[in-house]
Amino acid sequence: MTAINVRGLRKTYGSHHAVDGLDLDVEVGEVFALLGPNGAGKTTTVEILEGHRRRTSGEVTVLGLDPGHADRHWRARIGIVLQSTSDAADLTVHEIVRHIGGCYPNPRGAAEVIDLVGLTDKSKAKVRTLSGGQRRRLDVALGIVGRPEIVFLDEPTTGFDPEARRQFWHLIRRLSAEGSTILLTTHYLDEAEALADRLAVIADGAIVAEGTPATLGGRATAEAVVSWSGGHREHAADPVALIMRLVAEGADLTGLTVTRPTLEDTYLALIGEAR
Amino acid sequence: MTTTSLAPAVSTLTIGVRRGGIELLQFMRDKTSLIFTFFFPAMLLLLFGAIFTDSYDLPGLSAAQVFTSSMIAYGVISTSFITMGVGIATDREDGTLKRLRGTPVTATAYFLGKLILVAALTAGEVVVLLAVGVLVFDMPLPSEAGRWVTFAWLFVLSVTSCGLLGIAASALVRNSRTAGAVLNVPVVALQFLSGVFIHPITQLPDWMITFASVFPVKWMAQGFRSVFLPDAATTFEAGGAWEHGRIALVLGAWCVVGLVLCLTTFRWTSRRD
Numbered sequence: 277m278t279a280i281n282v283r284g285l286r287k288t289y290g291s292h293h294a295v296d297g298l299d300l301d302v303e304v305g306e307v308f309a310l311l312g313p314n315g316a317g318k319t320t321t322v323e324i325l326e327g328h329r330r331r332t333s334g335e336v337t338v339l340g341l342d343p344g345h346a347d348r349h350w351r352a353r354i355g356i357v358l359q360s361t362s363d364a365a366d367l368t369v370h371e372i373v374r375h376i377g378g379c380y381p382n383p384r385g386a387a388e389v390i391d392l393v394g395l396t397d398k399s400k401a402k403v404r405t406l407s408g409g410q411r412r413r414l415d416v417a418l419g420i421v422g423r424p425e426i427v428f429l430d431e432p433t434t435g436f437d438p439e440a441r442r443q444f445w446h447l448i449r450r451l452s453a454e455g456s457t458i459l460l461t462t463h464y465l466d467e468a469e470a471l472a473d474r475l476a477v478i479a480d481g482a483i484v485a486e487g488t489p490a491t492l493g494g495r496a497t498a499e500a501v502v503s504w505s506g507g508h509r510e511h512a513a514d515p516v517a518l519i520m521r522l523v524a525e526g527a528d529l530t531g532l533t534v535t536r537p538t539l540e541d542t543y544l545a546l547i548g549e550a551r
Numbered sequence: 552m553t554t555t556s557l558a559p560a561v562s563t564l565t566i567g568v569r570r571g572g573i574e575l576l577q578f579m580r581d582k583t584s585l586i587f588t589f590f591f592p593a594m595l596l597l598l599f600g601a602i603f604t605d606s607y608d609l610p611g612l613s614a615a616q617v618f619t620s621s622m623i624a625y626g627v628i629s630t631s632f633i634t635m636g637v638g639i640a641t642d643r644e645d646g647t648l649k650r651l652r653g654t655p656v657t658a659t660a661y662f663l664g665k666l667i668l669v670a671a672l673t674a675g676e677v678v679v680l681l682a683v684g685v686l687v688f689d690m691p692l693p694s695e696a697g698r699w700v701t702f703a704w705l706f707v708l709s710v711t712s713c714g715l716l717g718i719a720a721s722a723l724v725r726n727s728r729t730a731g732a733v734l735n736v737p738v739v740a741l742q743f744l745s746g747v748f749i750h751p752i753t754q755l756p757d758w759m760i761t762f763a764s765v766f767p768v769k770w771m772a773q774g775f776r777s778v779f780l781p782d783a784a785t786t787f788e789a790g791g792a793w794e795h796g797r798i799a800l801v802l803g804a805w806c807v808v809g810l811v812l813c814l815t816t817f818r819w820t821s822r823r824d
Contacts, residue, residue, distance in 0.1 A: 326653060328652060328653065348560060348655040358649060361645070361650065362645045363645045363650055364577070379566050379569075379654050382558040
């Protein structure tokens with residue numbers, strides 16, 4: 277069953293095509309990451325899926341409905357983690373989480389959600405006193421308090437320190453384990469690799485590659501680079517065969533390394549081609 | 552996950568009332584706007600009352616009492632129109648509206664919350680102004696029930712029309728920092744044109760009275776004078792009477808205009824979508 281289904285999505289501002297013929301399928305229960313450089317159309321796409329923006333053309337369904345004509349019942353089933361907010365500054369963490377939760381038919385308890393995002397000791401603090409990272413965690417809490425079937429996160433860990441990112445990853449895995457579908461955009465390739473079941477690279481408003489972190493862009497079958505002592509370096513589709521040959525030839529193999537392209541190499545190659 | 556779709560939606564009324572509570576809580580914690588909204592009209596009243604000490608040719612009617620009743624109209628506009636306009640511009644800018652847009656909160660529930668905020672603040676404002684009038688300027692409070700009935704419908708029509716117009720005006724405001732200044736220009740101008748700061752209104756040129764009669768302020772001020780001043784004071788009105796029917800008609804019409812403007816101009820976000 278698909279949670280998100282997008283065909284030929286276009287969003288045009290004047291003569292600029294922010295999204296230009298994008299296709300996307302996300303299965304129920306999947307963690308899906310959308311990667312791409314700034315201005316590639318990630319945020320525009322996600323905001324169209326969330327019902328925040330109108331599209332120029334194309335077909336979009338999220339949880340079986342068109343987000344462009346969504347009602348409050350549909351909105352009760354999705355959770356949105358906003359990118360940069362400064363609202364509710366004069367309320368406490370607990371007050372705003374309880375208030376937003378109260379708008380949903382079957383919310384999580386405020387204390388439970390606050391604990392999930394690790395803000396329990398800030399529960400009674402005014403939102404304006406939170407640090408940037410704490411504020412982002414509050415945004416996550418507000419996005420999941422309604423027990424959404426699908427959660428949208430647009431660059432959720434921007435500005436997090438490494439420890440906060442690890443905690444956040446743990447939280448996403450937990451939400452996923454509970455059955456939520458998750459769509460996230462990110463700049464961090466390690467994040468996509470750690471979290472995503474599948475990912476897609478978006479460039480110039482269209483998907484240029486899609487797959488699992490291990491197979492994206494032919495990564496699993498790409499040639500490996502074998503290097504060894506004396507500055508030797510060779511590309512090989514089958515590095516094991518090369519090494520066997522080298523051994524047979526009696527080459528000096530101290531300093532032997534075999535490297536496959538990292539996700540970052542693959543990603544940079546993909547967006548480079550698209551340019 | 553199935554429980555989500557089976558549980559009944561929270562009603563718009565329930566969410567609207569909760570929004571009202573949270574709006575009030577936030578407003579009370581913002582000390583600057585609290586003080587400015589509540590005490591600016593009271594300060595103006597104290598100043599006008601102290602400057603214009605001459606009394607009218609009517610026994611028991613002082614200029615300060617006239618100002619007190621007229622200034623209630625100013626207080627109502629300040630707490631309903633201005634608070635609404637600035638509040639929505641702020642909500643649009645700080646992400647409140649964007650956040651709510653992604654939840655089951657409907658536009659109706661959001662506005663209901665705002666109207667509750669504005670009605671509560673306006674009631675508080677009226678109490679503050681009446682307290683100044685009674686304690687400082689010896690204004691007697693009416694004892695007849697009929698006058699309080701007039702006060703009640705006048706209050707409801709005034710808050711509703713000004714609140715709805717505030718929602719509509721918020722669409723014209725580019726950002727929240729300038730919202731207060733932008734919205735106060737028509738408000739202050741209309742106070743002068745409508746005889747709130749100048750009394751009796753008959754001192755104003757005829758064209759000015761005609762112009763002011765199109766807008767709600769003149770009728771609100773006249774209405775509140777009809778509640779708190781003796782009937783003999785109608786001699787100082789432009790029409791020589793309290794004109795309750797006309798007041799209700801004009802304010803009712805502005806409620807309709809405000810509602811139509813809200814429905815056609817309200818935007819959840821400030822940027823193009």
